[in-house]
Amino acid sequence: MFEWVIILFLGSGLVYGLFSRRLQRRNISSPMMMVLSGAIIALPLGIWHEAPMTALSGSIHFATTFAEMTLAIILFLDAAVLNFRKERAAQTLATRLLLVGLPLTIVATWAFIVGIDPTIGLIPALILALIVSPTDAALGRPVLENTDVPEAVRQGINIESGLNDGLVLPVFTTAVLLEANLLSNGHQGWVKDALLEISIGAGIGIACGFVLGKIVNRAVTKDTIIDRFERLLGVLAALLIYLLAEQLGGNGFVAAFAGGLALNISSDRVRDTIESFGEAEAELLTMLTFFVFGMIVVPAVYENWTWTMLIFSIASLVILRPLCVWICMIGSPYSLGEKLYIGWFGPRGIASVIYMLIMATLVSPAHFMPLFAAGTMIICISVVAHGISAAPASNALVRYLSRKS
Numbered sequence: 001m002f003e004w005v006i007i008l009f010l011g012s013g014l015v016y017g018l019f020s021r022r023l024q025r026r027n028i029s030s031p032m033m034m035v036l037s038g039a040i041i042a043l044p045l046g047i048w049h050e051a052p053m054t055a056l057s058g059s060i061h062f063a064t065t066f067a068e069m070t071l072a073i074i075l076f077l078d079a080a081v082l083n084f085r086k087e088r089a090a091q092t093l094a095t096r097l098l099l100v101g102l103p104l105t106i107v108a109t110w111a112f113i114v115g116i117d118p119t120i121g122l123i124p125a126l127i128l129a130l131i132v133s134p135t136d137a138a139l140g141r142p143v144l145e146n147t148d149v150p151e152a153v154r155q156g157i158n159i160e161s162g163l164n165d166g167l168v169l170p171v172f173t174t175a176v177l178l179e180a181n182l183l184s185n186g187h188q189g190w191v192k193d194a195l196l197e198i199s200i201g202a203g204i205g206i207a208c209g210f211v212l213g214k215i216v217n218r219a220v221t222k223d224t225i226i227d228r229f230e231r232l233l234g235v236l237a238a239l240l241i242y243l244l245a246e247q248l249g250g251n252g253f254v255a256a257f258a259g260g261l262a263l264n265i266s267s268d269r270v271r272d273t274i275e276s277f278g279e280a281e282a283e284l285l286t287m288l289t290f291f292v293f294g295m296i297v298v299p300a301v302y303e304n305w306t307w308t309m310l311i312f313s314i315a316s317l318v319i320l321r322p323l324c325v326w327i328c329m330i331g332s333p334y335s336l337g338e339k340l341y342i343g344w345f346g347p348r349g350i351a352s353v354i355y356m357l358i359m360a361t362l363v364s365p366a367h368f369m370p371l372f373a374a375g376t377m378i379i380c381i382s383v384v385a386h387g388i389s390a391a392p393a394s395n396a397l398v399r400y401l402s403r404k405s
Contacts, residue, residue, distance in 0.1 A: 005041075005045075005295070008037075008041050009034075009037075009038075009287075009288060009291045012033070012034065012037035012038075012041075012291065013034075013284075013287055013291075016030055016033045016034075016287075024141075024142070024391075027142075027387060027388045027389075027390065027391050027392070028387065029139060029141060029383070029387035029390070030283070030286075030287055030290075031139055031286070031287070031290045031349060031350075031383050031387065032383050032384060032387045034287045034288075034290035034291040034293075034294065035290050035291070035293060035294035035298070035380065035383055036294060037291060037294065038290070038291040038292060038293065038294025038295030038296075038298075039294040039295065039298055039299070041295055042294070042295045042296070042298075042299050045295075047295065047296065047299045048299045066285060066288060066289070066292075067289055067292075067353070067354045067357045067358075068242075068252075068253075068354070068357075068358070069239065069242075069285065070282070070285035070286060070288075070289050070350065070354065071165075071253055071256075071350075071351070071354045071358075072238050072239060072241075072242035072252060072253060072256040073234075073235055073238045073239070073256075073281060073282055073285065074165070074282050074285075074286075074350065074351075075165065075166050075169070075238075075253055075256045075257040075260065076234065076237065076238030076241065076242075076256040076257065076259055076260040077234050077238065077260065077274070077275065077282060078161075078162030078163060078165075078166065078257075078260065079162070079163065079166060079257050079258075079259075079260025079261040079263075080209075080234060080237075080259075080260035080261075080263045080265070080271075080274065081234075081271055081272075081274060081275040082159065082162065082163070082261075089151075089152035089156075090151065090152045090153075090154075090155030090156040090158075090159055091156075091159065092152075092156075093152055093153070093156030093159075093160075093332070093334075093342075094155075094156045094159035094160045094163070096328050096329060096332065097156065097160040097164075097325065097328060097342070098160055098163055098164055098167060100327075100328035101160075101324050101325050101327075101328035101329075102133065102160075102164050102167065102168070104324035104327060104328060105133050105320060105321055105324040105325075105346075106126075106129050106130060106133045106168075107129075108320045108323070108324055109128075109129035109132065109133060109316055109320050110125055110126050110129040112312065112315060112316075112320060113125040113128055113129060113312065116308060116311065116312060117308060117370070120370060120371075123175060123178055123179045123182070124179060124368060124370075124371055126175050127172065127175050127176060127179065127359065127368075127371060128370075128371045128374060128375060130168055130171060130172040130175060130355070131172070131352050131355045131356060131359075131371070131375045132316055132348050132352055132374075132375060132378050132379075133164070133168060134161075134164045134165040134168050134348070134351040134352060134355075135157075135160060135161040135164060135345075135346040135347055135348065135349075136161055136347050136348065136349025136350050136351060136352075137157055137158050137161035137162070137345075137347075139347035139348075139349045139382060139383060139386045139387055139390075141390065142390040142391040142394055143157060143345050143390050143393075143394055144157070144158055146391070146394040146395070146398070148394075148398040149341075149394050149397060149398060150338070150401070153334070153338055153341065153342060153397075156342070157342060157345055164351075165351035166253075166254075166257035168351075169251075169253050169254060169257065170198050170251075170254055172355055173194065173197075173198065173251060173253075173254075174194045174195075174198070176358075176359050176362050176363065177193070177194045177362070178194075179363060180362050180363045196249075197249065197250055197251045198250075198251050198254050199250075200245065200248060200249055200250030200251070201245045201250030201251035201252060201253070201254035201255040201258070202250075202251075202254050202255065202258045203250070204241065204244060204245045204248060204250050204255045204258075204259075205241055205245065205250075205254060205255035205256060205257065205258030205259035205260075205261075205262065206258045206259070206261075206262045207262075208237075208240070208241045208244065208255070208259050208262075209237075209241065209258065209259030209260060209261065209262030209263045209264075210262045210263075210264070212237050212259070212263060213262065213263040213264045213265055216233060216263075216265055216270065217265060217266050217267070220265075220266075220267045220270055227273070230270050230273045230274065231273055231274070233270070233274050234274040234275075234281075235281050237259065237263070238256050238259070238260070241255050241256050241259040242255060242256045286350050289350055289353055289354065290349075290350070290353070290383070293353050293376075293379070297353070297356070297357075297372070297376055298376060298380065300365075300372075301369065301372050301373040301376050302373075302376075304369050304370070304373040305373055305377055306373075309370070309373060309374040309377050310377065312374055312378070313374070313377050313378040313381050314381070316348075316378055317346075317348075317378065317381065317382060317385065321343055321344075321346040322340065322343030322344060322346075323343070324343075325339065325342055325343035325346070326339050326340075326343055329342070335400075335401070335404060337397055337400040337401065337404075338397065338401075341393060341394075341397045344386075344389070344393065345386065345390070345393070347382045347383075347385075347386035348378055348379050348382040349379065349382065349383065352375060352378070352379050353379060355375075356371075356372055356375050356376070359371075360372070
């Protein structure tokens with residue numbers, strides 16, 4: 001079946017690519033198309049008719065293999081291409097969103113989950129809050145491509161979505177390890193093990209990123225590297241650091257993120273080359289992740305969706321994130337329209353999907369059905385809502401700002 005899944009995915013990707021310009025004019029994004037394609041293809045494969053969680057439990061290692069590589073590459077590239085010497089206004093906005101807005105969103109979401117369903121437990125509620133808090137700019141691509149939207153707003157959203165999954169990851173990993181330890185009545189040294197894993201990963205990432213950055217800068221200065229290998233640098237470095245950290249007992253995702261931050265490539269041309277090629281590679285892996293999400297994860301949990309989960313999903317997207325963004329933007333120079341726009345474009349996407357897949361390898365999915373079901377619902381709603389609204393909302397903001405000026 002694996003071969004047919006890949007063939008059907010490639011066919012779906014080609015169809016979308018060939019008509020992508022027309023589809024995007026109709027506000028149909030690639031994640032939306034891939035989730036729908038995966039869900040439709042699951043019908044003839046009989047996945048929808050299996051008992052809940054059967055598809056996920058039988059395919060979890062297949063799903064997580066490429067999902068982990070996707071996350072490692074995305075974490076590394078998002079951190080590596082950030083130019084701290086440019087985009088000061090965007091960086092100031094992103095700093096507000098990351099250091100104030102993100103923690104506020106996590107805490108508010110955590111409190112809301114506990115309030116709406118006290119039986120879920122404090123740690124599982126925190127895990128769910130961490131799953132659905134990172135944002136994904138890929139679900140609102142027109143936001144980044146509409147040059148009429150203020151540069152600081154566009155790039156601020158982009159930087160936030162690029163870095164928030166890396167910042168959330170250590171906390172998420174620790175929370176999942178804590179819950180797994182509690183379930184198994186494990187030893188009391190789990191905190192030491194978790195901190196050691198994260199510390200080793202960060203240390204390896206920083207060391208490798210720093211050394212690789214020096215080597216790349218020297219290669220560029222001496223002109224010893226050809227163009228096509230410049231394009232491969234980001235993907236090769238991301239996977240090298242990720243796998244090395246995993247083999248040495250560290251957290252590979254933390255290592256990939258730290259390595260990207262430490263890379264510090266001085267050449268803008270090489271950085272842009274890495275970014276452009278990395279975006280294409282990440283786009284392919286992202287499409288595959290959403291395809292598998294629609295084909296395996298959605299059929300595994302949809303029967304467990306409840307009205308409570310729908311209320312939580314809507315509140316998270318429409319109230320909690322926008323409210324926390326508005327609070328963190330108090331005192332900023334941005335207008336009400338810009339604050340609402342930034343608050344709305346916090347789509348939940350690739351990081352949330354991969355976090356759930358990673359969690360499923362550490363704890364039994366059957367024991368945490370509400371978490372998987374609620375996380376899946378909010379991603380499905382976000383894929384559609386943010387995909388459809390990206391272009392119209394961007395155009396509305398441009399008209400709003402033109403009237404104010």
